[in-house]
Amino acid sequence: MKKVTISDIANKLNMTPSTVSRALANNKRISESTRKKVQDTSKEMGYQPNVMAASLRKGTSDTIGMIVPRINRHFFSNVISGVEEILNPAGFNLVVIQSGELLSREVKAVESLLQNRVGGIILSLSLQTNTFEHLQDVVKHNTPLVQFDRVTKSLPGSKITNDNYTGGYLATRHLIKCGFKHVAHFSGSYKLRAYRERKAGYIAALEEAGMRVDEKLIVDDVITREAGYSQIHKLVMRTNADAVFCAGDYSALGAMEGLKSLGYHIPDQFGIVGFANEPFSELMDPSLSSVEQNALEMGNKVAAAMIKAIQKEEVPEEEVIPVRFIGRSSSWKDYK
Amino acid sequence: MKKVTISDIANKLNMTPSTVSRALANNKRISESTRKKVQDTSKEMGYQPNVMAASLRKGTSDTIGMIVPRINRHFFSNVISGVEEILNPAGFNLVVIQSGELLSREVKAVESLLQNRVGGIILSLSLQTNTFEHLQDVVKHNTPLVQFDRVTKSLPGSKITNDNYTGGYLATRHLIKCGFKHVAHFSGSYKLRAYRERKAGYIAALEEAGMRVDEKLIVDDVITREAGYSQIHKLVMRTNADAVFCAGDYSALGAMEGLKSLGYHIPDQFGIVGFANEPFSELMDPSLSSVEQNALEMGNKVAAAMIKAIQKEEVPEEEVIPVRFIGRSSSWKDYK
DNA sequence: CTGAAAGCGCTAACAG
């Protein structure tokens, strides 16, 4: 089928494309009668506006690009939903691209969004990302940038993060209150502020309790299930750890499996707390204590910041979303 | 920053935009030397092609739109990854939109993709979808359409589905072989073929075993955790069921929780099998038997069909991806 | 209130 354009409509009604364009855009300088005529026949003819042509002309589009490491993480998919909740009613479209935690794919994604002239870019950094040149392009192109969760300060624009510090603090304090004496920490990459902050909260809780910070009890780059499994083996062999605060639920899951394979009873002999409250956490046996992030709210805030940035309003430089500790069976013991 | 265009490059090098365009497109009718010059200075000047302009001119774009009910379902997010695996290397971009299982949002998504003149649309129907007018538009616009998983025959184009029939058959046969005598079935909406087929497989297994099909043991529209929880209560009150094959893992989860709350021991007193093999299934206590769908392979096939359709090659009308039954503790008992 | 005209950035005949 030939696609129908505004000129087709104009011809049929004996007017010019400009008038049709204005009528469709609800321009106030058009008489009520022609507006109605135009809108009726456009529907009748099955007109679909060509947004590419419009964006090309206007120099900007109503599409917002969003780059996330993976969409099959509970946290990220809920942030996406939160963003859509605000963006769609405001007349924006969202396109989501996965970086797969790979810098190379993040670079390509940024490039592709820029080439599509999106109205703005929402980004959570991949684990691999250690250089920010590709994002300098975004800045140079004057494309609004909003970062969330995994952010870097070396770029301008809004940064919306979780209260990772408090999360780490609450998780660790809980383990201490449950009577664990040697609380270890499985962290992520220190390149990411989120993990540094969770670790800082962990240390703060130890110090508050007058406990010594033992570097041997802190292992970084342990975020996968596999890493959790293998690292917990090393940990119990080499140290006197009796509990672990993991910076993610997947490593906590791996750690739990590792401990079970060694015959440990959880939580009596070993306490575990994760981070992110993945859907499986409450269903595990024993159920996994975790720190819940308010992903929907974060998404809402991210979208709001993006809209403000597009409208060139003042944007909050940093915004922190509160977290909530959820105690479950993997750690709950003799709480005082 | 002003965005740099091919004319800017052309000016700087004293040639015409056409030459630059051709050099950038690796057109063979361009001398090696100018090609190199153009590509170098384009990089140097930070040129980003405006794909909107190109698509407008060419009348088609390299962007494929994909509409899924929800991205936070293990199955769907893996199909997405499978699609990307094929589409990205082939030079296509994928944009994903969620319908949220709502017809209204599915309609809007289709409209938006059409307005963006995507090169093709990949679709899995929302649960609510009971009319297909919005998809007639896709056909009318000559936009290639590939359906997967939740498909309707009333539209042309490729349809890639799981072998739901065999899945239902294997799950039910397993329960029968484990000695359960009154196997019930929690289905989804019969509007969707996937659920009708799973049910057909269930019935086939019963009949093969010489068991009577009892309509009281079959409940439809039970796909959420909540529905599974409440319906299992009704089921054990009103019938003699001693096992249930659920058309989804979420309802199976709810059913398991409901049975536990009633003091049932699983699988000794009641057997459960789900469908989809969500990540939580293996982690539950007891772990949930389920039917695994090969989502990555499905994604690959979907993408391949789309590429063929775009290149106007022959496309397979229907393709069926095999499934695999995974027996776990929720059903495994006295197997023979 | 409506029309005429220009141009967003790119590609593709058609000519050289």
Place this chain on the structure above:
DNA sequence: CTGTTAGCGCTTTCAG
């Protein structure tokens, strides 16, 4: 091998 020209569909001054 490269230049000329026209136009994709739309918006937006600038004139009436």
